[in-house]
Amino acid sequence: MAARPSKAPVVEAGTVGGLGKGTDRAGRDDVEGVIVAHHGVAVVVRLADGGQQRVRVRRGSRHVVGDRARLSESGLTSLPAQGVLRRRDTRGRVRAVASNLDALGIVLAPLPDSPPGLLDRAVVAARSAEVEPFVVVNKSDLAGARDLFERVCDLLEPAARVFLVSADAGQGLDALRVYFARRGRGVFVGTSGVGKSSLLNALCPDVDLAVGEINASSGLGRHVTSTATLHALASGGELIDTPGFRDFGPVEVSARELSGHFPGFEAALTQRCRFRDCLHRSEPDCAVRRAVAQGRIAPQRHAAYLDLLSELEESERAERGY
Ligand SMILES: Nc1nc2c(ncn2[C@@H]2O[C@H](COP(=O)(O)OP(=O)(O)O)[C@@H](O)[C@H]2O)c(=O)[nH]1
Ligand SMILES: [Mg+2]
Ligand SMILES: [Zn+2]
Secondary structure, eight states: OOOOOTTSOEEEBTBSTTSOTTOOTTSSSOEEEEEEEEOSSEEEEEETTSOEEEEEOOTTOOOOTTOEEEEETTEEEEOOOSSOEEEEOTTSOEEEEEOSOSEEEEEEOSSSOOOTTHHHHHHHHHHHTTOEEEEEEOOTTSTTHHHHHHHHHHHHTTTSEEEEOBTTTTBSHHHHHHHHHHHOEEEEEOOTTSSHHHHHHHHOTTTOOOTTHHHHSTTTTTTOOOSEEEEEOTTSOEEEEOTTOOOOOOOSOOHHHHHHHSTTOTTGGGSOOSSTTOOSSSOSSOHHHHHHHTTSSOHHHHHHHHHHHHHHHHHHHHHHTO
């Protein structure tokens, strides 16, 4: 997929066009902008005046789409960011994929089914990064969509917004547009085939992403040249597209913090457990286990929490080397 951030001309670093007014080429006036595309060896910076500038960067540089960055004679410097979405790459290294996010949209559909735990992981990852999670149940035209929507609402509302839409039929999208206009910058995650690219196309018609492109190529996204691109929505807000983004573990949350972010535990945890560091596994006088016993938390939800907890403990042990 090629990045198409090109309402304004893209200019190679070292030329004058596209730079902010009054910029001094001797470097006395640095310019600031937002990184709107990342192509490995180059990034595209959107400047305050709407112009764009392409800047060469070292391969493996830490610039992330969504970063505010300062451009000077000495190169590009990303400023500290919040709301950073991270994942592990194929070699197990933690990588930032998008920054300064306000919202993380988890896309689900009746078909294809999403891997078990994806929704929980994504919600935990978002909350631990202080990004607001929301859910888009796509393909409302297919049987099973309403059931899925209702299940997700039971699980997440009122803690998170849930939308039922059809990207292909253009249904339910206005509510999503209003949400983006209010929240700001978002990103979609979800398993391949649920309709992330279709949603982006429907919300930003200028973008024209190849739908199904990753499915069609056996190389699982090897043909994708950019790691991410940022697009402005005509109705307000922004969307970052991260091709090939499929599943992720909550890479930053500790086993201790997990329950505080786990969907469905919010009400139970307004009460205290006997132990302040309770992991809600088998400790006595535990608020979560009490909620399970009283039917306020489904046993399957507790089991899902325990699975994720064990997984986190496992990776914490692996990182400490024992
Ligand atoms: N029935 C139906 N199919 C959809 C809808 N939205 C997307 N699709 C189809 O789902 C397939 C995968 O969509 P795509 O956007 O590539 O998914 P991605 O892998 O998550 O980016 C494509 O064949 C789309 O046409 C929808 O609302 N209803
Ligand atoms: Mg896609
Ligand atoms: Zn407890």
